[in-house]
Amino acid sequence: xxxxxxxxxxxxxxxxxxxxxxxxxxxxxxxxxxxxxxxxxxxxxxxxxxxxxxxxxxxxxxxxxxxxxxxxxxxxxxxxxxxxxxxxxxxxxxxxxxxxxxxxxxxxxxxxxxxxxxxxxxxxxxxxxxxxxxxxxxxxxxxxxxxxxxxxxxxxxxxxxxxxxxxxxxxxxxxxxxxxxxxxxxxxxxxxxxxxxxxxxxxxxxxxxxxxxxxxxxxxxxxxxxxxxxxxxxxxxxxxxxxxxxxxxxxxxxxxxxxxxxxxxxxxxxxxxxxxxxxxxxxxxxxxxxxxxxxxxxxxxxxxxxxxxxxxxxxxxxxxxxxxxxxx
Amino acid sequence: xxxxxxxxxxxxxxxxxxxxxxxxxxxxxxxxxxxxxxxxxxxxxxxxxxxxxxxxxxxxxxxxxxxxxxxxxxxxxxxxxxxxxxxxxxxxxxxxxxxxxxxxxxxxxxxxxxxxxxxxxxxxxxxxxxxxxxxxxxxxxxxxxxxxxxxxxxxxxxxxxxxxxxxxxxxxxxxxxxxxxxxxxxxxxxxxxxxxxxxxxxxxxxxxxxxxxxxxxxxxxxxxxxxxxxxxxxxxxxxxxxxxxxxxxxxxxxxxxxxxxxxxxxxxxxxxxxxxxxxxxxxxxxxxxxxxxxxxxxxxxxxxxxxxxxxxxxxxxxxxxxxxxxxx
Numbered sequence: 001x002x003x004x005x006x007x008x009x010x011x012x013x014x015x016x017x018x019x020x021x022x023x024x025x026x027x028x029x030x031x032x033x034x035x036x037x038x039x040x041x042x043x044x045x046x047x048x049x050x051x052x053x054x055x056x057x058x059x060x061x062x063x064x065x066x067x068x069x070x071x072x073x074x075x076x077x078x079x080x081x082x083x084x085x086x087x088x089x090x091x092x093x094x095x096x097x098x099x100x101x102x103x104x105x106x107x108x109x110x111x112x113x114x115x116x117x118x119x120x121x122x123x124x125x126x127x128x129x130x131x132x133x134x135x136x137x138x139x140x141x142x143x144x145x146x147x148x149x150x151x152x153x154x155x156x157x158x159x160x161x162x163x164x165x166x167x168x169x170x171x172x173x174x175x176x177x178x179x180x181x182x183x184x185x186x187x188x189x190x191x192x193x194x195x196x197x198x199x200x201x202x203x204x205x206x207x208x209x210x211x212x213x214x215x216x217x218x219x220x221x222x223x224x225x226x227x228x229x230x231x232x233x234x235x236x237x238x239x240x241x242x243x244x245x246x247x248x249x250x251x252x253x254x255x256x257x258x259x260x261x262x263x264x265x266x267x268x269x270x271x272x273x274x275x276x277x278x279x280x281x282x283x284x285x286x287x288x289x290x291x292x293x294x295x296x297x298x299x300x301x302x303x304x305x306x307x308x309x310x311x312x313x314x315x316x317x318x319x320x321x322x323x324x325x326x327x328x
Numbered sequence: 329x330x331x332x333x334x335x336x337x338x339x340x341x342x343x344x345x346x347x348x349x350x351x352x353x354x355x356x357x358x359x360x361x362x363x364x365x366x367x368x369x370x371x372x373x374x375x376x377x378x379x380x381x382x383x384x385x386x387x388x389x390x391x392x393x394x395x396x397x398x399x400x401x402x403x404x405x406x407x408x409x410x411x412x413x414x415x416x417x418x419x420x421x422x423x424x425x426x427x428x429x430x431x432x433x434x435x436x437x438x439x440x441x442x443x444x445x446x447x448x449x450x451x452x453x454x455x456x457x458x459x460x461x462x463x464x465x466x467x468x469x470x471x472x473x474x475x476x477x478x479x480x481x482x483x484x485x486x487x488x489x490x491x492x493x494x495x496x497x498x499x500x501x502x503x504x505x506x507x508x509x510x511x512x513x514x515x516x517x518x519x520x521x522x523x524x525x526x527x528x529x530x531x532x533x534x535x536x537x538x539x540x541x542x543x544x545x546x547x548x549x550x551x552x553x554x555x556x557x558x559x560x561x562x563x564x565x566x567x568x569x570x571x572x573x574x575x576x577x578x579x580x581x582x583x584x585x586x587x588x589x590x591x592x593x594x595x596x597x598x599x600x601x602x603x604x605x606x607x608x609x610x611x612x613x614x615x616x617x618x619x620x621x622x623x624x625x626x627x628x629x630x631x632x633x634x635x636x637x638x639x640x641x642x643x644x645x646x647x648x649x650x651x652x653x654x655x656x
Binding site: 073074132146148149153154155156157158159160161162163165166167168169170171172176178179180244245248251252253255256257258259260285286287288289290291294 | 401402460474476477481482483484485486487488489490491493494495496497498499500504506507508572573576579580581583584585586587588613614615616617618619622
C-alpha cells in the first residue's frame with residue numbers, strides 16, 4: 001500500500017519549490033523546478049508542477065492526498081484564482097485550485113506566498129511553540145503574514161498582513177508601486193535599497209560600491225551589504241537608514257499586536273547580524289508600551305524552505321477539513 | 329427574589345460611570361460619580377464606587393453577581409492591579425480586583441479603558457454583527473482596542489492596541505510622553521491639536537482662534553474645530569494636518585489587519601463629519617491592497633457610554649467563566 005503524502009507547492013517568480021510529506025511528518029521528496037513563465041504561461045507551468053509531483057510521488061511510493069499552494073499576490077483565495085501578480089503576468093485569473101483538484105482529485109488550499117512562509121516558520125521554524133507571531137519577508141518587496149491564536153489571520157478580502165505597505169515616511173518619501181507615498185517597502189525592500197544607493201552614487205558620493213558591483217547600474221542590496229562589511233561610509237548611511245525605518249515598521253506592528261515574536265526572513269535578512277543587531281537595539285526604542293525583554297525579533301530559520309513548508313501545512317489543513325479528522 | 333445583575337465600572341480621570349444590567353440585557357441603573365482623586369486616593373474612590381453600586385442594586389432590587397472594570401493604563405491585568413496611570417497617580421499598584429472580589433464576593437474582571445470601550449462598541453454599538461474590529465479613541469490621548477474573532481486581542485503583557493503610539497512622523501515629529509518621536513498621539517490627540525494651534529498662534533499666525541478662546545493659552549481642540557467651522561484658515565491648516573495623519577495611522581492599521589470596521593470615538597470624534605468626511609476620503613488613498621468599498625470608518629455609537637457598556641460585558645464574561653455557563 002502506498003504512503004499517504006501531502007504535497008506543498010511554493011511558486012516564485014523564477015523557481016518553484018515542491019515537497020511531499022507523510023502524515024507522520026516525514027518529508028519524502030523535495031524538488032525545485034524553474035517557473036519558466038516565458039514558455040506557455042500558467043497552463044504549461046502547472047502542468048510541469050503536476051508532472052514533477054507525480055514523479056516525486058512515484059519514486060517515493062507515495063499517494064498524494066492533498067495539495068497546498070503558496071503563490072504571489074494578488075489572489076482570489078475564495079475562488080482559487082491567481083490574479084495577475086507582477087512576476088506572473090500571464091496568469092491572469094488562472095483557476096489554480098480547480099486545476100489541482102481535478103488533476104489529483106484531492107482537496108487543495110491556496111494562500112499567498114508570505115502567508116505560506118509565515119505558516120512554515122510557525123509550524124517548523126522560528127515560531128515553534130508560539131501562538132501569536134508576525135512574519136516579515138524583506139526581499140525584492142516586503143510582505144508578511146500574521147498568525148494569531150495559532151491560525152493565519154486573513155481579514156477582509158484576505159488582505160491582512162501587507163506590512164510592506166504601512167506608511168512610515170509620509171513626508172518626503174518615495175512613491176510606491178502601490179500608489180502610496182512612503183511605504184516601508186519604498187525604503188527597505190532590496191530593490192529600493194539598491195535604488196537609494198544608486199541615487200547616492202549618481203549624486204557623486206564616494207564609495208566602494210561602484211567597484212564591488214562593477215558599475216553603478218549593477219549595484220544591488222547585496223552590494224550595499226558587502227560595502228558595509230568593508231566599512232564604506234556611503235553604504236553605511238544607506239544601511240543605517242534601512243535599519244532605522246525597518247525598525248520603525250516593525251515597532252508599529254509590535255505596538256499594535258504585541259506578538260510573541262517577529263520573525264524576519266527574505267534575502268535582505270541574509271545580512272545576518274548586520275541587520276538583526278540594529279533591529280534588536282532600535283525596535284525597543286520605538287516601542288514604549290512593552291518591556292524591552294518581551295520584544296523578540298528573530299531570523300527566519302527555514303531560509304528558502306519557509307514557503308514550501310507552509311504549503312505543506314496548508315495541504316494538511318485542507319485534508320483535515322475535508323475528512324474532518326485530526327490524524328494529520 | 330432579587331434580580332441578578334452584572335455591575336460595570338468605567339473609571340476616568342474626572343468621572344466614573346457605573347451601570348447595572350440584568351442577565352436578560354436590561355440596564356436597571358446608571359450613575360456617574362466624580363473620581364475625586366484629591367481626597368483619599370484609591371481607597372476612598374473604590375469605597376465610593378462600592379457604596380454607589382450597593383445603593384443602585386438596592387434601589388432596583390438587584391443582587392450583584394459579577395463586576396467588570398475599565399480603567400486607565402498601565403494596569404497589571406494578571407494580578408488585578410492599577411499601576412500608576414498619569415491621571416490616577418496615587419493609585420500606585422492598587423489591588424482593585426481583590427477589593428471588589430472581597431467586597432461583593434463575586435468574580436471581577438479588569439481591562440484597560442480603551443479595551444473596555446472597544447468591547448462596548450462591539451457588543452452594543454457600531455461593531456454589532458462584526459467579528460473583527462479596531463476601535464480608536466481620539467481624546468486627550470489616543471488609545472485603542474482590537475477585537476479579533478469576537479474576542480479582545482491582548483498580546484504579550486496585555487499591551488496590544490496602543491494605536492496612539494504607532495510612529496507616523498519619524499522625521500521632524502514631536503517627542504511623545506512615551507519617549508518616542510512622531511507617535512500618532514503627538515499630532516492628533518486633543519492636547520496636541522491644541523499645542524500645535526498655540527504654537528502657530530504664538531508664531532504670529534492670524535486666526536479667529538484667539539478670539540474664540542479668549543486668549544492663546546486657553547485654545548483647545550474644540551477651539552480649533554469651532555474656528556474651522558467659521559472658515560478660519562490657520563485652524564484649517566491645523567485640522568487638515570490632523571486628519572491627514574489620523575488617516576495615515578488608521579490606514580496602517582487597515583493595511584495590517586483589514587478589519588471589518590474601524591470605529592472612531594473620543595472627544596475629538598465629536599467634530600463629526602468635519603473629521604469623518606476627510607477620513608473616509610483619505611484612508612482609502614493610503615491603503616492600496618484593499619478595495620475602497622471594503623474599508624469602513626465609522627463613528628462610535630455609544631459616546632461616553634462605550635466604556636461602561638464594555639465593563640458590563642467584562643462582568644458578564646467573568647460570571648460565565650466562573651460558573652461555566654452560557655446563560656448570560
